[in-house]
Amino acid sequence: MTFSADSLLPAWALAQDQQDPLRSLAAAFHFPQHQQKPVIYLCGNSLGLQPKALAAAMETELKTWQEEAVGGYFKGPNPWLYYQEYLRPGLAKWAGALPEEVSAMNALTVNLHLLMLGFYRPQGTRKKIIMEAGAFPSDQYAMETLVKHFGLDPDSTIIEIAPKAGEQCLHTADIVDTILATGEELAMVLFAGIQYYTGQFFDIPRITQAAHQVGAVAGFDLAHAMGNVELALHDWQVDFAAWCSYKYLNAGPGAVGGYFVHQKHASNPSFPRLAGWWGNDEKERFKMEKGFQAKADAGGWNISTAQIFNMVGLKTSLELLAGVSPVALRQKSQALTAYLAFVLSQLPQLKATCITPSDPAQRGAQLSYFFAENGKAIQQKMLENGIVTDYREPGVIRFAPAPLYCGFQDIQALYALLKENF
Numbered sequence: 001m002t003f004s005a006d007s008l009l010p011a012w013a014l015a016q017d018q019q020d021p022l023r024s025l026a027a028a029f030h031f032p033q034h035q036q037k038p039v040i041y042l043c044g045n046s047l048g049l050q051p052k053a054l055a056a057a058m059e060t061e062l063k064t065w066q067e068e069a070v071g072g073y074f075k076g077p078n079p080w081l082y083y084q085e086y087l088r089p090g091l092a093k094w095a096g097a098l099p100e101e102v103s104a105m106n107a108l109t110v111n112l113h114l115l116m117l118g119f120y121r122p123q124g125t126r127k128k129i130i131m132e133a134g135a136f137p138s139d140q141y142a143m144e145t146l147v148k149h150f151g152l153d154p155d156s157t158i159i160e161i162a163p164k165a166g167e168q169c170l171h172t173a174d175i176v177d178t179i180l181a182t183g184e185e186l187a188m189v190l191f192a193g194i195q196y197y198t199g200q201f202f203d204i205p206r207i208t209q210a211a212h213q214v215g216a217v218a219g220f221d222l223a224h225a226m227g228n229v230e231l232a233l234h235d236w237q238v239d240f241a242a243w244c245s246y247k248y249l250n251a252g253p254g255a256v257g258g259y260f261v262h263q264k265h266a267s268n269p270s271f272p273r274l275a276g277w278w279g280n281d282e283k284e285r286f287k288m289e290k291g292f293q294a295k296a297d298a299g300g301w302n303i304s305t306a307q308i309f310n311m312v313g314l315k316t317s318l319e320l321l322a323g324v325s326p327v328a329l330r331q332k333s334q335a336l337t338a339y340l341a342f343v344l345s346q347l348p349q350l351k352a353t354c355i356t357p358s359d360p361a362q363r364g365a366q367l368s369y370f371f372a373e374n375g376k377a378i379q380q381k382m383l384e385n386g387i388v389t390d391y392r393e394p395g396v397i398r399f400a401p402a403p404l405y406c407g408f409q410d411i412q413a414l415y416a417l418l419k420e421n422f
């Protein structure tokens with residue numbers, strides 16, 4: 001897509017939206033209102049919008065509980081015993097996985113802990129962990145406490161890869177070199193798929209391949225990648241991954257998290273893990289026998305009774321996304337982010353520097369800008385005018401035009417507002 005002075009005009013943006021085959025999807029979501037009009041919501045990287053179908057879906061499960069009580073595990077439109085099974089096809093599609101490699105439970109950090117307790121096996125001199133510097137704090141805390149749990153010292157065990165001086169993002173070559181240089185001392189790599197602050201989309205297959213080359217496992221936090229970029233976790237041979245469902249999957253605040261365990265591990269019931277009865281085969285579960293028998297798929301990592309009311313949002317949003325191709329969504333997303341980058345480049349008075357990679361292949365739906373001056377005031381002015389973004393110190397605004405419900409006219413309106421006010 002190429003841009004010109006005409007691209008700054010409302011008529012150009014309207015024409016793009018009219019040609020957008022995904023435009024009608026926005027009508028499936030509730031938008032917060034600002035002065036009786038829907039807001040322009042550029043904050044789906046934090047919390048996605050509520051699907052309109054969710055209230056009725058919640059009502060369905062409430063009714064099953066009212067009418068069937070414990071019978072709801074076996075009766076009603078969605079017998080609860082199999083609830084995670086309903087999520088698998090949708091999760092598999094967005095993860096680029098086999099259905100037996102994915103499931104849902106708990107929330108993201110809990111799942112990272114549980115997966116890492118299975119996958120991190122410090123032995124002899126092979127103990128080190130590599131992650132990106134400045135990872136989301138919850139991941140840093142998870143890693144620090146995991147290492148301490150094994151009686152090791154976080155400072156000498158965790159290697160954090162930082163950007164070169166004066167840069168914001170990492171070079172894949174540097175990540176790969178660090179992995180290869182750590183060699184036989186490396187036990188695990190845990191990286192974000194997309195970095196929450198800079199929006200950098202890391203090269204998951206190359207990182208995974210390098211980790212495997214030195215005999216380590218590779219896991220990913222896909223909080224900002226799931227439902228945002230095309231993933232092929234199975235083909236990329238990723239060992240494990242976890243994500244939340246409340247960003248681009250629109251499943252609601254604190255909604256159940258999802259996870260991936262590659263078939264080569266998931267099919268092995270002896271793979272070490274912390275277990276509970278929901279990881280047993282459904283047929284065996286109610287025999288109440290001693291001795292854990294893991295299901296030979298990612299469901300074998302489930303632990304507790306399915307949290308039905310926390311899963312309804314995910315089921316609803318995956319159904320909404322059933323007809324949406326990740327390729328088409330990504331194409332629209334790349335066009336929208338390119339347009340956003342173009343309009344902001346036309347406002348030099350904002351003194352904004354993009355800290356997200358300029359290469360579309362290395363970013364998702366989010367562009368982060370550092371504002372040398374007035375960052376907070378700019379974010380506030382947008383908010384007062386019904387444009388929702390988020391702000392992170394020291395002066396970074398994250399703009400996330402989620403392609404499911406954002407369009408070109410939203411970006412043009414943002415341009416017009418900033419041009420008029422700054």
Ligand SMILES: Cc1ncc(COP(=O)(O)O)c(C=O)c1O
Pocket residue numbers: 107108109110136138139192196221223224244
């Ligand atoms: C990259 C990343 N990791 C971890 C988390 C923490 O997720 P949770 O609070 O669901 O465990 C978040 C939350 O936004 C995140 O963005």
